[in-house]
Amino acid sequence: MIDGVNTKNLKFLPDERGRLMEIMRNDEKIFDNFGQVYLTTNNPGVVKAWHYHKIQTDFVCCVKGQIKVVLYDTRENSDTYREVNEFHIGDFNPMLIAIPPGVYHGWKCISNDEALIISIPTEPYNYEKPDEYRLPPDAPDIPYKWIMDSGKIHG
Structure with missing residues (x-):
């Protein structure tokens, strides 16, 4: 696994009312810092890639649907x-x-329906000077291909 990448397997706690899933707690080893929490969605077959940060750590969790995350x-x-x-x-x-x-990092929705992703970066988004550096999904510098069933790359 890439140095510094950590994962935590999550589990649902069901009862007659529904289910609950703890995503992250500040008393766990995986916790770093809190900046903000946001929800992003991904349509089926669509790739959202590539970007990285110089300052923040991103915590990513898909709460509905399925995504393939690539680092x-x-x-x-x-x-x-x-x-x-x-x-x-x-x-x-x-x-x-x-x-x-x-x-x-980036991801592709691999479920038949929209995926819902919770992102918890360690820093709040800075609108005037974003800590975000992007490349297109087909960037030749990254040895990974986001090939879809149609043979096309979606970004």
Whole structure:
């Protein structure tokens, strides 16, 4: 696994009213810092990639649907420099992924319906100077291909 990436398997606690799933607590080893919490959605077959941060750690959890999360380590001083990790998370594999600064990441919705993703970055979004550095999904610098059933790459 890429150095600095952490995962936490999640579980549902069901009862007659429904179910509850704790995603992250501030008394766990995986917890770093709190910046904000937001919900993003992903339509089926769509890829949202690539970006990384210089300051913040991203915590990502898919709470409805399924996504394939891909990470690429571009930190030259890392023991896992140029390593690629792939995770399938969501309804059938509830998991929290901590993505450290300097690691490119993106995901593709692999479920038939829209996926709902909770993101908990360690820093609040800075509208005037975003800590976000992007590449297109088909960036030649990243050794991963987001090929769809149609053979097209969606970004």
